[in-house]
Every structure is written in C-alpha cells, then in structure tokens.
Amino acid sequence: MKRMKKEFTLKKRARSFRFAFNGMIYLLKHEPNAWIHLIITIMVIVFGILLKLNLTEWSLVVLATGLVLMAEAMNSAIEKTGNKISPEKNDWAGRIKDLSAGAVLLAAIAAATVGLIIFIPKLIAYL
Numbered sequence: 001m002k003r004m005k006k007e008f009t010l011k012k013r014a015r016s017f018r019f020a021f022n023g024m025i026y027l028l029k030h031e032p033n034a035w036i037h038l039i040i041t042i043m044v045i046v047f048g049i050l051l052k053l054n055l056t057e058w059s060l061v062v063l064a065t066g067l068v069l070m071a072e073a074m075n076s077a078i079e080k081t082g083n084k085i086s087p088e089k090n091d092w093a094g095r096i097k098d099l100s101a102g103a104v105l106l107a108a109i110a111a112a113t114v115g116l117i118i119f120i121p122k123l124i125a126y127l
Contacts, residue, residue, distance in 0.1 A: 023073065031076050033104070034069070041065045044115060051122040060118060064111035071107040075100040 027034045048061055078100040086093040 027073050027076060031072065034072050034076070037065075037068050037072055037108075041069070047119060051119065051126065053118065053122075057118045060114050064114040068104070068107045068111045071104040075104045 028038065044061060044065060048058060053061065079097050082090075082093040082097050
C-alpha cells in the first residue's frame with residue numbers, strides 16, 4: 001500500500017493552530033480544574049512581577065505552570081475518551097482515568113515545589 005505524502009501549506013498549519021486554540025478554549029469552558037490551575041497561574045505571574053523574578057526564575061515558572069496546564073489538558077482528553085469508550089462503570093477505564101489524574105497531581109506537586117524554591121527566599125528577603 002502506497003502512502004500519500006502530505007503537502008505542507010501555511011493554510012493547513014494555520015488550521016492546525018486553530019484546532020489547538022479550540023482545544024484550549026474547550027478546556028477552560030468545560031473543565032473546572034483547568035480554571036483552578038489558571039487562577040493559580042495568574043497569581044504566580046502577579047507575585048513574580050511584584051517580586052521581580054529574574055529570567056531563569058521566570059523560565060522555571062513558565063515551564064512548571066505550562067506542564068500543569070498541559071497535564072490537565074491530557075487528563076481531560078483521556079477522561080473524555082474513557083467515558084466515550086466505556087460509558088458504564090468499568091474498573092479498567094476507571095484505573096486509566098485515575099492514572100491520568102495522578103499525572104496532573106504529580107505535575108502540580110512539581111510546580112508547587114518549583115514555586116516554593118523560587119518564592120520563599122524572595123518573600124523572606126522582602127520581609
């Protein structure tokens with residue numbers, strides 16, 4: 001079977017970005033936990049500005065918060081897929097959803113740790 005080569009066009013790339021933005025909008029409209037992560041992200045940005053984070057600190061904060069939001073999006077996609085494939089209660093699907101939720105928790109713990117490492121010395125110095 002011969003595979004057709006996909007043609008690269010700017011129009012196709014622009015459309016793929018539109019799909020990605022639609023996914024981000026869906027996440028924020030339909031997933032309450034995403035709002036929690038977004039509110040915390042906004043608070044971190046405000047505190048980062050007030051405490052004058054340096055470039056390295058901002059880089060770590062952006063990576064950490066981006067990781068949490070990405071994990072939340074993946075978790076939501078996995079949960080939606082599991083619910084569609086197995087609408088009735090299913091131990092196997094439940095375990096998969098628990099694992100993906102655990103991944104979000106791990107990302108959040110890592111992000112919180114990064115935040116504590118960066119912000120606690122700055123808050124102590126500020127006081």
